[in-house]
Amino acid sequence: APVWDGNETWLVLGGGGLMAAFPLAYAILMPALYTPIIAMLIGLVFRGVAFEFRWRTQSERNRWDIAFAGGSLVAAMAQGVALGAILQGVHVEGRHYAGGWWDWLTPFSILTGCAVVAGYGLLGATWLLMKTAGELRDHAYRLSRILLLATIIAIVAVSAATPFLQADYWRRWFEWPNIIFAAPIPVTVAVVTLLLLRSLANRQDYRPFFLSLTLFALSYAGLGVSMYPYIVPQSVTIWQAAAPANSLNFMIYGIAILVPIILVYTAWAYWVFRGKVHADSGYH
Numbered sequence: 001a002p003v004w005d006g007n008e009t010w011l012v013l014g015g016g017g018l019m020a021a022f023p024l025a026y027a028i029l030m031p032a033l034y035t036p037i038i039a040m041l042i043g044l045v046f047r048g049v050a051f052e053f054r055w056r057t058q059s060e061r062n063r064w065d066i067a068f069a070g071g072s073l074v075a076a077m078a079q080g081v082a083l084g085a086i087l088q089g090v091h092v093e094g095r096h097y098a099g100g101w102w103d104w105l106t107p108f109s110i111l112t113g114c115a116v117v118a119g120y121g122l123l124g125a126t127w128l129l130m131k132t133a134g135e136l137r138d139h140a141y142r143l144s145r146i147l148l149l150a151t152i153i154a155i156v157a158v159s160a161a162t163p164f165l166q167a168d169y170w171r172r173w174f175e176w177p178n179i180i181f182a183a184p185i186p187v188t189v190a191v192v193t194l195l196l197l198r199s200l201a202n203r204q205d206y207r208p209f210f211l212s213l214t215l216f217a218l219s220y221a222g223l224g225v226s227m228y229p230y231i232v233p234q235s236v237t238i239w240q241a242a243a244p245a246n247s248l249n250f251m252i253y254g255i256a257i258l259v260p261i262i263l264v265y266t267a268w269a270y271w272v273f274r275g276k277v278h279a280d281s282g283y284h
């Protein structure tokens with residue numbers, strides 16, 4: 001299904017693309033983030049195993065439910081922690097990581113981890129609004145309201161803390177004339193949040209998911225505003241980390257062929273699995 005194996009495809013493509021397009025950034029960030037990345041992979045393994053084995057047994061379903069929930073929580077938390085660790089900066093000397101094993105673990109990275117968990121929960125709950133009916137749909141509406149509140153609180157907390165991490169972040173957001181170009185992002189976040197609240201109140205099944213995606217995109221755009229032009233904050237710019245031009249040109253040809261194929265297949269798979277899932281639905 002596109003929501004399972006398809007998402008793993010993008011994860012692999014993103015990791016491989018980072019290594020190929022920005023080898024210096026990959027070489028610096030991987031040693032700095034070994035622990036959260038390994039934790040994320042272990043969490044994804046638990047998710048995959050639990051997903052495949054849960055329906056095969058009746059007596060052990062509770063254990064597989066715990067494994068699935070725990071793996072999902074660990075994977076999401078690890079991604080958020082890694083994001084926070086990158087945003088706060090890593091210690092680089094001579095184009096190599098020079099920090100410690102636990103430098104990634106800070107209050108800020110824990111905060112970003114919790115923010116990603118809340119955001120992923122919101123995406124999952126609003127996805128269920130589109131795909132389910134009856135009691136499960138009603139439960140998803142209740143969860144969506146709670147998770148939206150948690151997500152907005154997390155966005156505000158991360159946004160308030162980020163400018164104090166680096167002097168450049170503060171200047172990017174609050175000094176003139178930068179504030180003119182940065183201000184539309186928080187304003188748009190506020191508008192999208194109000195639209196999302198309204199769509200949940202009106203019990204519109206499809207709109208909340210796409211508004212949640214927009215909220216995610218705006219949040220990452222805000223992080224991009226803070227970090228640009230660095231890919232490793234305050235150490236390595238995008239251009240310094242980029243692979244040689246010949247390698248990038250070769251990648252462009254490969255991407256031009258593979259990505260459209262993946263997009264077409266993904267669109268077709270979503271079309272096949274369109275609509276709501278009911279108790280008597282099955283695809284085996």
